[in-house]
Amino acid sequence: MSEPLLKIQNLQVSATRSSAKLPVVDGASLSIERGERVALVGESGSGKSVTCFSAMGLLPESLQVTDGSIRYQGSELTALGAEKLRRLRGPEIAMIYQEPLTSLNPLLTIGAQLKEAAGRAKAGRREILEMLDRVGFADPPRILRQRPHELSGGMRQRVMIAMALVGRPKLLLADEPTTALDVTIQSQVLKLMYDLSYDLDTAVLIVSHDLSVVRKLADTVHVMYAGQVVESGPVKEVLATPRHPYTQALLDSAPHMGDTRDRLESIPGIVPTPDQWDQGCRFRSRCPLATEQCEQRPPKVEEDDRASMCWHIDRLVARQQEAAV
Ligand SMILES: Nc1ncnc2c1ncn2[C@@H]1O[C@H](COP(=O)(O)OP(=O)(O)O)[C@@H](O)[C@H]1O
């Protein structure tokens, strides 16, 4: 098989705190094929955004990639200089954020901002108007003259999507793109992202703490916990028969669409902070299946296109079967 569009392997990102380096993402791996929609899900603080920003080369100064590799179409991004990375952003890799107001310039018209985004990708006015039409604006020329504060939250998010996609990037990174929106608008925006990704053959990496978002948009899911990817596989299979107790716990506490809590309070216990991480399974203090064995480094169990870092998959599956009868 040819090289995936994006391949993150064994990524470690560390924060510098009073001269010590503490990993906040610790051995995360995932890959994205052309046109594939991949979700990164997990509670707040698990390292989803940091993983996503690493792929954009947009880490803040306090964070550094300290191990592992990020390859985009075969070239190593962690080795690219700032200028080359900047040139990839926009035309090749685009990003949308949770709160469009902070990423749109309040002083400039939508037209001016779209023009800049389009220019970087060598797209013109026709492509801009077409894209505004695609994202559902009835009167694109009018939107061009407006400023961000004149639009609703949902409209601003659609402008962000238009800006990100006007250059037809190969990869769209979307960090909690619908968390700030109300339920009905959330569904519309997700459907729009899904359709556009399909039509433009744009791969999507969506970051979310909400399984219903993942279910709606993604083909493949990676579940992150305490800086690691603890389970991965096709969305339908992972959500139907999870192979990691953490995924099971997320499902059992599943917030419904539109729930904007950033922390799922119903999973008992607390997420260990990076200074508490050890070589054992990081979920063990909250896990109903944990045994002494879980103090050892967790295994990487791979079968077909599914993977899990759990010693007790058999017991988890047995429980699921019991619950089903
Ligand atoms: N700029 C930063 N400097 C230092 N630590 C950070 C920074 N941003 C995030 N972190 C830490 O990295 C970890 C993962 O954060 P993040 O990726 O934002 O989580 P998520 O997106 O899953 O909620 C957290 O422990 C957070 O405190």
Ligand SMILES: [Mg+2]
């Ligand atoms: Mg985040």
